[in-house]
Amino acid sequence: MNDEQQPEDLIRYDVLTQEALRDVIRKVLEEVSTSGLPGEHHFFITFRTDHPSVRLSARMRERYPEEMTIVVQHSFWDLKVTERYFEIDLSFDDILERLRVPFSSLKGFFDPHVKFGVQFDAEYLEAANGDVEIAKETSSDEVENLPQVAKKHDVVKSKDKKTSKKKQDEEQSDTDGAEIVSLDQFRKKQ
16 A cells, blocks of 8 residues: 555444534533523534535525524523424524524534533535424424524624623633644544
């Protein structure tokens, strides 16, 4: 075998790793849904809004057609977690919106309190297992009443009267110096 040739990964460690990391996030959100956020933990969750099983209002989908980042911190309600997706109520411009986010649509997750983060491979999103079935579970009338999403790379925060500009600046500095784990770190470069 030539030193420049990489062996073909027939086991697909990249896919297995992504599935395991998505399961970690699912378990964390399940715990938060039953016990609330512990201590100073809070999450920045980025997901593809153009994923076929993401559910949001027409207003939000129009405003944020590709992806958005939500912050789960002070003001969120009715967090429900299943094996394939989570649902959450957040306030956007004083309008309560219900989001349904399949785990297969996730692009990133970050907890600034402990500087834990992961980024997901965008190619994996295309091979989501069975999540189109989630889309079939929701009627078009329900979709119109579901929440919207943020522009690419925007951070959408749930409205909280206690959150000041200073607090937002502190949260941004929490992300400075943090290491985001990328799946590329698990693969050999070709």
